[in-house]
Amino acid sequence: METTSKFFTPGIIFVLTMASGIWLSSSGKPLNTIIFTIHKLIALAAVILTAIQVYQLLRAAQIQTLLIALVVCAGLSVVALFVTGAFMSLGKPFAEFLLTIHRVAPFVAAATMAVSVYILNGSLQ
Numbered sequence: 001m002e003t004t005s006k007f008f009t010p011g012i013i014f015v016l017t018m019a020s021g022i023w024l025s026s027s028g029k030p031l032n033t034i035i036f037t038i039h040k041l042i043a044l045a046a047v048i049l050t051a052i053q054v055y056q057l058l059r060a061a062q063i064q065t066l067l068i069a070l071v072v073c074a075g076l077s078v079v080a081l082f083v084t085g086a087f088m089s090l091g092k093p094f095a096e097f098l099l100t101i102h103r104v105a106p107f108v109a110a111a112t113m114a115v116s117v118y119i120l121n122g123s124l125q
Contacts, residue, residue, distance in 0.1 A: 006053045007117055013046040018106060031089055040085070047078055050113065057120045070116040077109035 020039040027035055054071060061067070084102040088095055 006057070007050070007113075010046055010050040010053060013042060013049060014106075014110065017043045017046050036089060043081070043085075054113075054116070061120050064119065067116060067119050070112045070119070074109045074112040074116065077105040077112065080105045081109070 017039065020035065020042055024031060024035045024039050058067075058071070080101055084098040084105070088098050088102065
């Protein structure tokens with residue numbers, strides 16, 4: 001349970017990131033610069049806090065191949081979020097394709113991190 005509680009703050013910030021993203025998308029085009037900046041900063045804070053927690057837990061845990069694969073998958077999902085968000089903000093072509101990736105990637109990241117925390121919680125006990 002202690003491992004799970006370390007992800008409470010990053011989880012709340014993740015929810016705030018999702019909420020600011022919904023707020024941003026409902027604000028229409030062109031994107032509101034203030035909302036967009038808030039969304040990016042909240043997302044960056046979520047990534048930094050989560051990365052710190054994962055790094056600290058991985059140092060103390062017995063490393064497993066599945067765990068590393070899950071963390072890499074979550075990391076790639078986060079990179080996809082930042083890249084697609086940047087391209088969509090520029091109004092580049094393939095916006096619908098990018099939007100689909102941008103809508104799916106948070107759920108992939110959340111699911112892989114949840115399973116990672118579950119595995120870490122078991123390996124640290």
